Amino acid sequence: MIGPDIAGSPAQCEAAVPGAECAPAAGPDEVILRTCGLARTFGSVRAVDGLDLTVRSGEVYGFLGVNGAGKTTTIRMLMGIIKPEAGTIEILGQRSRRTTVRQKQSIGYVSQEQTFYPWMTCRSLGRFVGGFYPSWDNAEFERLLRVLNLPPDRRASQLSGGMRVKLALALALAPRPALLILDEPTSGLDPVARREFLDLIRMQARQHRRTTFFSSHIIGEVERVADRVGIIHQGRMLYEGSLEGLRASVRQVHVRGETPALLETGAVREPGVPPVIESHGRPGEPPPPAMVAADAPPPAGVGGFELPPGFDVLRREQTADGLLLTARAEPAAWTTFQSPHTEVRTLSVEDIFIALVASPAALI
Amino acid sequence: MTWSLLRKEIWHHWLAFSIAAVLTISCGAVLFGVSLARGQAGTPFEGYRLFLAVFGVVLSIVVCHRLVVLEYQGRTQLFLEALPFARWRMLAIKYCLGLAITLALMALMFAVCLLVAARHDPASPRFTAIAGLRAVSYLWCAYNFFFVMGLLGRYRAAIYIALGFVVLGLQEISALEFSRFGPFALVDNRFAYEADDFPWRELRDTWYLGLACLGAATLLGLVREGSVAALLAEKMSHREKVFISALLVGLLWTVTLVAEKAKRVAFDLPDALTESSPGILVKVARPHGDAGLAAAKNLAREVAAELAQLKDYLGATELPPVFITSRQDLDPGRYERGELEHHHGLHVQLNFESPGWQVRDFMSWLSRETIVLASNARAKHESRRFVLDGFPVYWSHLHETENSSSPDSKLWLRALHGTKDGVALADLSRWLSFRERVGDPIASAVAWSALRSLARLCATNDFRRFIRATLAVGAPRDLRSVLGDGGEPWNRAMKEIAHVPLDRFYRAWQEDLAAAQRDHGPRLASIPRIQAEVRVSGSSSLSRQVFYSLSLSPVPVNSTGIVTFMHQTLPPYDDELDERDLLREKSTLSAASDRELPGGYSRHQRLCYTGAYESPELGCQIISGWKRVELR
Numbered sequence: 001m002i003g004p005d006i007a008g009s010p011a012q013c014e015a016a017v018p019g020a021e022c023a024p025a026a027g028p029d030e031v032i033l034r035t036c037g038l039a040r041t042f043g044s045v046r047a048v049d050g051l052d053l054t055v056r057s058g059e060v061y062g063f064l065g066v067n068g069a070g071k072t073t074t075i076r077m078l079m080g081i082i083k084p085e086a087g088t089i090e091i092l093g094q095r096s097r098r099t100t101v102r103q104k105q106s107i108g109y110v111s112q113e114q115t116f117y118p119w120m121t122c123r124s125l126g127r128f129v130g131g132f133y134p135s136w137d138n139a140e141f142e143r144l145l146r147v148l149n150l151p152p153d154r155r156a157s158q159l160s161g162g163m164r165v166k167l168a169l170a171l172a173l174a175p176r177p178a179l180l181i182l183d184e185p186t187s188g189l190d191p192v193a194r195r196e197f198l199d200l201i202r203m204q205a206r207q208h209r210r211t212t213f214f215s216s217h218i219i220g221e222v223e224r225v226a227d228r229v230g231i232i233h234q235g236r237m238l239y240e241g242s243l244e245g246l247r248a249s250v251r252q253v254h255v256r257g258e259t260p261a262l263l264e265t266g267a268v269r270e271p272g273v274p275p276v277i278e279s280h281g282r283p284g285e286p287p288p289p290a291m292v293a294a295d296a297p298p299p300a301g302v303g304g305f306e307l308p309p310g311f312d313v314l315r316r317e318q319t320a321d322g323l324l325l326t327a328r329a330e331p332a333a334w335t336t337f338q339s340p341h342t343e344v345r346t347l348s349v350e351d352i353f354i355a356l357v358a359s360p361a362a363l364i
Numbered sequence: 365m366t367w368s369l370l371r372k373e374i375w376h377h378w379l380a381f382s383i384a385a386v387l388t389i390s391c392g393a394v395l396f397g398v399s400l401a402r403g404q405a406g407t408p409f410e411g412y413r414l415f416l417a418v419f420g421v422v423l424s425i426v427v428c429h430r431l432v433v434l435e436y437q438g439r440t441q442l443f444l445e446a447l448p449f450a451r452w453r454m455l456a457i458k459y460c461l462g463l464a465i466t467l468a469l470m471a472l473m474f475a476v477c478l479l480v481a482a483r484h485d486p487a488s489p490r491f492t493a494i495a496g497l498r499a500v501s502y503l504w505c506a507y508n509f510f511f512v513m514g515l516l517g518r519y520r521a522a523i524y525i526a527l528g529f530v531v532l533g534l535q536e537i538s539a540l541e542f543s544r545f546g547p548f549a550l551v552d553n554r555f556a557y558e559a560d561d562f563p564w565r566e567l568r569d570t571w572y573l574g575l576a577c578l579g580a581a582t583l584l585g586l587v588r589e590g591s592v593a594a595l596l597a598e599k600m601s602h603r604e605k606v607f608i609s610a611l612l613v614g615l616l617w618t619v620t621l622v623a624e625k626a627k628r629v630a631f632d633l634p635d636a637l638t639e640s641s642p643g644i645l646v647k648v649a650r651p652h653g654d655a656g657l658a659a660a661k662n663l664a665r666e667v668a669a670e671l672a673q674l675k676d677y678l679g680a681t682e683l684p685p686v687f688i689t690s691r692q693d694l695d696p697g698r699y700e701r702g703e704l705e706h707h708h709g710l711h712v713q714l715n716f717e718s719p720g721w722q723v724r725d726f727m728s729w730l731s732r733e734t735i736v737l738a739s740n741a742r743a744k745h746e747s748r749r750f751v752l753d754g755f756p757v758y759w760s761h762l763h764e765t766e767n768s769s770s771p772d773s774k775l776w777l778r779a780l781h782g783t784k785d786g787v788a789l790a791d792l793s794r795w796l797s798f799r800e801r802v803g804d805p806i807a808s809a810v811a812w813s814a815l816r817s818l819a820r821l822c823a824t825n826d827f828r829r830f831i832r833a834t835l836a837v838g839a840p841r842d843l844r845s846v847l848g849d850g851g852e853p854w855n856r857a858m859k860e861i862a863h864v865p866l867d868r869f870y871r872a873w874q875e876d877l878a879a880a881q882r883d884h885g886p887r888l889a890s891i892p893r894i895q896a897e898v899r900v901s902g903s904s905s906l907s908r909q910v911f912y913s914l915s916l917s918p919v920p921v922n923s924t925g926i927v928t929f930m931h932q933t934l935p936p937y938d939d940e941l942d943e944r945d946l947l948r949e950k951s952t953l954s955a956a957s958d959r960e961l962p963g964g965y966s967r968h969q970r971l972c973y974t975g976a977y978e979s980p981e982l983g984c985q986i987i988s989g990w991k992r993v994e995l996r
Contacts, residue, residue: 081445082589104448115443119376131368132447 030057032211038087047073049235062226063215070235071215075183108172108180114164118157133175141174162193180212219350233357248331250352252345256322326355408480409556417551424510427462432514436597455585491559498550501570505547508577515584517596533619546570631709639668643682649689678837684737685709696720732756739836747853748834749795754811776880778809805984817873822862830862892916896975896988908965908995914956914975925953931973
């Protein structure tokens with residue numbers, strides 16, 4: 001795993017004992033949610049494989065991953081719906097193997113799919129759900145219904161997809177939870193409803209400092225609302241940290257020159273790796289002027305080109321005019337990196353995400 | 365939290381539960397009311413037993429469907445699981461709520477029974493405890509079964525059907541009797557009367573079964589985070605439907621084929637005299653003494669030869685093996701059939717060493733019993749019953765010549781006596797009623813006369829095909845005979861197989877009877893008719909005394925004057941009268957006047973009775989006709 005601000009280090013996880021009371025941290029860095037070595041297998045599929053993550057008070061945490069990466073399984077374990085095979089979950093300082101009912105009472109949860117009782121109205125659903133939360137605030141629920149433009153007396157079966165998600169959010173927010181967990185809530189929503197929903201999440205986070213754990217596979221959504229992100233792939237955390245840190249860590253190096261020898265240097269892609277990486281600087285296009293090493297002569301061959309120590313190559317790709325390397329390193333290392341016949345390009349979060357999840361090297 | 369879920373369940377299902385409760389209570393009230401009004405039961409607990417056995421199950425199915433099946437089919441359990449609420453608690457609340465509703469309704473009806481019983485015969489505390497424990501255990505077990513079936517989701521209907529097939533199949537091919545097992549035994553006939561002993565063995569079996577179901581429900585509901593029950597609740601795909609349907613049809617076919625092929629072990633008489641031919645086996649137990657031995661050998665030979673001819677006539681490949689043992693205490697004309705449970709064959713006890721022994725009468729009886737067994741009782745269907753009653757007589761007299769001194773004259777006398785008040789074609793279709801009106805021997809003679817007339821009208825082969833079609837000997841013991849009952853109604857077979865129109869047959873039959881009337885009229889006039897009357901007197905508001913009177917007209921001169929009053933209290937539902945259940949009061953004619961029946965009777969009980977007189981002219985009993993009355 002890469003990341004400059006990893007909160008749950010392996011040493012901390014090893015010391016974690018289920019049931020132990022963590023000392024509550026003070027201030028904005030208080031850890032609301034932490035998992036250590038979380039694992040779960042379905043048959044022969046390792047859905048979650050030793051996952052460590054940390055969510056701090058007041059932040060919006062974007063949990064990114066492709067379909068099947070293990071996001072929903074992780075969230076179902078966090079919600080106590082399924083039990084982890086290994087690892088611990090710490091919620092609000094209470095550490096346990098499985099989330100308890102008491103812990104769930106401090107969590108608001110919006111699932112991927114809303115399965116309300118179809119015969120219940122919005123208001124009656126509030127009355128029913130309120131019975132499970134000691135901190136339920138019915139006035140807040142009524143206010144949320146108004147704010148979200150939900151008809152209180154309409155049955156759940158008569159609500160549109162967007163309204164159902166809004167209702168789920170109202171039900172999740174009404175107990176004023178310390179932690180809000182959203183499992184791909186916007187999937188299936190139209191762009192307008194999605195934007196409304198994301199604005200609402202952002203507003204909750206800004207105004208009420210609501211800690212939000214938000215899973216998605218849509219990068220733009222996460223960029224829009226998340227303070228920190230965790231990228232999960234094949235059940236393992238690839239990156240955890242801020243978006244800025246991610247952008248500063250992963251960049252693309254364009255090595256220009258004749259490249260017939262490249263195919264002999266092991267730069268051929270592994271099976272299953274996407275053939276093209278979309279980037280700001282596309283192959284064949286002139287690179288941004290600031291990043292071109294202008295007067296350096298091109299090398300006779302770039303097959304033997306190597307990045308200095310501290311740089312991990314996530315992806316190599318041969319192009320008509322040279323070689324594209326997507327690599328990661330400490331942000332400081334990128335500032336000092338210089339090499340003839342190369343140019344360094346910054347990447348979008350989406351490019352980085354694709355490079356991370358598509359690269360076998362990232363999993364090593 | 366518990367209250368929230370409880371409130372939700374009640375809120376969701378109150379209408380369905382209310383309708384179920386009202387219907388259950390109404391049906392229970394109707395059942396009790398009818399039972400008490402008709403006097404079919406001496407105790408209201410008999411009605412409660414039926415109510416429990418039927419409505420306990422129906423109510424359990426409804427309640428479990430609403431609480432479990434709807435939740436999982438609608439996938440709303442996922443919504444519940446996301447709430448701060450343990451999964452086991454959700455299941456426990458549903459289980460307890462459903463059980464409480466079911467038990468409460470049944471307990472209510474039980475209390476009503478206690479109140480009704482308290483009016484005339486209060487139930488003892490011990491009886492109440494026994495009956496209550498039986499009821500609660502049965503209901504709990506049934507509820508647990510349907511609860512676990514609810515969690516089996518889309519497969520539950522298929523499993524119900526498959527279980528039904530398997531139970532039927534096992535009962536057919538094995539010695540298993542489910543009615544004597546655990547929960548079924550708890551609601552058997554002893555439920556309403558057992559006041560001394562707790563049926564611990566049945567209770568224990570029921571509790572084990574209930575616990576097993578509860579364990580299975582817990583596993584299904586909780587194992588793998590409840591995902592098993594959730595997956596089972598998903599809708600069946602078309603491919604799955606086809607597969608399950610094919611499985612069920614295959615199972616049904618297998619069960620029926622196995623049931624047919626599974627030959628029950630043949631009964632055997634060790635060291636018996638044996639006569640056999642292809643498809644025929646006759647064994648006669650070796651009697652003591654040389655004379656008896658010779659008679660036994662002779663009997664075995666005659667019976668085997670007769671059955672071989674009968675087999676060929678009926679077109680059967682085999683007839684059930686016959687086992688005969690001698691009983692010196694029996695009258696020569698009385699044959700007692702032994703029950704061969706789980707064995708194949710026909711066992712009969714008779715006194716063939718008696719001087720009055722008539723092998724032809726025995727053959728008539730034996731051929732009837734053999735046909736019933738070989739047709740798997742399908743020949744007893746009322747739509748062709750007269751053929752079954754008439755054919756053995758016809759068969760045993762087939763080769764005799766018309767002669768007034770031959771026993772045919774007695775048959776004609778019986779037939780004429782039975783048709784004294786006229787006979788219609790409809791009587792042949794409603795043959796059981798006709799039999800009850802005139803008695804079995806006379807009805808057989810009437811049927812004989814009808815078959816004799818038919819045989820005269822049609823070709824020999826057509827008549828034989830008519831007999832084969834109506835008696836259904838060798839009807840398959842599988843699905844084919846379930847879908848159709850394996851035999852033809854007599855009137856259709858007469859038109860289509862014997863090719864004799866019904867009106868032509870009826871005219872010929874009436875002509876034959878009229879001719880016989882001309883021959884036997886004077887003798888017929890001297891044969892008396894018997895009348896039976898009953899008078900009911902109330903010894904209290906609930907108990908009744910029954911008095912009977914018998915009379916003969918004309919009063920016979922040369923007879924013993926012994927008459928018999930035969931009677932039986934009727935069970936809740938009418939069925940064919942069984943001679944073995946009849947009670948007989950014998951007396952002289954002069955003493956049979958306003959004579960009290962022994963035993964106690966209660967108001968609203970139903971009594972079935974007839975007067976009987978042994979007529980020497982007919983060689984059989986004449987009866988006044990069975991009557992059913994309610995004791996008011």
